[in-house]
Amino acid sequence: xTAPAGSLLTADALRKAYGPTVALDGAEFSIHAGEVVAxxxxxxxxxxxxxxxxAGIVTPDSGSITYNGREMATMNDAQRSALRRSxxxxxxxxxxxxxxxTCVENVALxxxxxxASRKAAEQAALTWMERLEVDDLRKxxxxxxxxxxxQRVAVARSLVTDPRVLFADEPTGALDSYNGERxxxxxxxxxxxxxxxVVLVTHEARVAAYSDRxxxxxxxxxxxxxxxx
Amino acid sequence: xxxxxxxxxxxxxxxxxxxxxxxxxxxxxxxDRPLHYGQVYSTMSRLLKNGLVEVDGIxxxxxxxxxxxxxxxxxxxxxxxxxxxxxxxxxxxxxxxxTKVVLALLTRRDAGDILDNQRAEHLRLMRILTDRKRKGDxxxxxxxxxxxxxxxxxLRWLELTAARLDKLAEVVAQ
Numbered sequence: 001x002t003a004p005a006g007s008l009l010t011a012d013a014l015r016k017a018y019g020p021t022v023a024l025d026g027a028e029f030s031i032h033a034g035e036v037v038a039x040x041x042x043x044x045x046x047x048x049x050x051x052x053x054x055a056g057i058v059t060p061d062s063g064s065i066t067y068n069g070r071e072m073a074t075m076n077d078a079q080r081s082a083l084r085r086s087x088x089x090x091x092x093x094x095x096x097x098x099x100x101x102t103c104v105e106n107v108a109l110x111x112x113x114x115x116a117s118r119k120a121a122e123q124a125a126l127t128w129m130e131r132l133e134v135d136d137l138r139k140x141x142x143x144x145x146x147x148x149x150x151q152r153v154a155v156a157r158s159l160v161t162d163p164r165v166l167f168a169d170e171p172t173g174a175l176d177s178y179n180g181e182r183x184x185x186x187x188x189x190x191x192x193x194x195x196x197x198v199v200l201v202t203h204e205a206r207v208a209a210y211s212d213r214x215x216x217x218x219x220x221x222x223x224x225x226x227x228x229x
Numbered sequence: 230x231x232x233x234x235x236x237x238x239x240x241x242x243x244x245x246x247x248x249x250x251x252x253x254x255x256x257x258x259x260x261d262r263p264l265h266y267g268q269v270y271s272t273m274s275r276l277l278k279n280g281l282v283e284v285d286g287i288x289x290x291x292x293x294x295x296x297x298x299x300x301x302x303x304x305x306x307x308x309x310x311x312x313x314x315x316x317x318x319x320x321x322x323x324x325x326x327x328t329k330v331v332l333a334l335l336t337r338r339d340a341g342d343i344l345d346n347q348r349a350e351h352l353r354l355m356r357i358l359t360d361r362k363r364k365g366d367x368x369x370x371x372x373x374x375x376x377x378x379x380x381x382x383x384l385r386w387l388e389l390t391a392a393r394l395d396k397l398a399e400v401v402a403q
Binding site: 040209210211212 | 363392
């Protein structure tokens, strides 16, 4: 595959097997800055594996992933970790907030890990919490807030480092319709305002409807629906 | 949607001219399909004939006479009955798609492609509705949500069908 010009993150001919199970079998992907791409497909189709490979969490058996012109395979573990900390943001379905920390401490955590002072980190965290409409929860612990509120806190945390790519794996999977849609509205508004690319793994059509286009993964193979037509 | 019942319902708040009825209909319900004047006047003639509305007054104007319509007791009963009766679900889309999928399997074409393309088409419309919902007021949001949930239901059926294609192929081949 030739990635479209100006792509921020691309993957070509990705293969990944877990023992005898083939998770990815020649998958392709590309995304531009500021674009929201939904990765859809049934359970077990390989969509989460694709996200984990793109994010540098899982190393593919073969194929290439290029981020901002750099081949990921040429980076060592430390470089990939640094990339994940500073350039990538993550939102998952469950259990991402540290229960012992307050919400503002949770949101500030990535900045603290990158060496920011507590005051500066929490100030930036509060700005994001305001945008996600959860600043009133700053002193509460994750156990004291609702699922929808907790997910908004998690989205604030994923965006606090101003990532260039946000990876969201079923970000609304544990929420009811109303809270799920609100999280998607806030997440995509925030990402678009910072020109971040969003890789959105979801099996829900109403969530995918917040994307600009979708990739369908089936049996480890990807299909870019925009280029099919 | 029953245009007759909707126009009758609009008349319940007070008598109106045909033009006012059209304007009220378009404003509240005609987001995608505004009514034609011809539709309004043919519908009002029918309602008049059936005794569900009556002419409340006629105003001569520069052009044709302007009739003002009022709802009758029978009209109010009719609206009430319509509102209280649930709509029949319309499974037409599934029937058409089912036929296509079965035909694809029978002719050894890729039925998965049909489902993927249909999903893409559904999502295209869902994106438009989602965008309209984000920019609209509460009424827009509720109307769009209703359409979105219906489209999502179609898609869930599509996903389930996609997951069962192998089994369906076996059945079709028998």
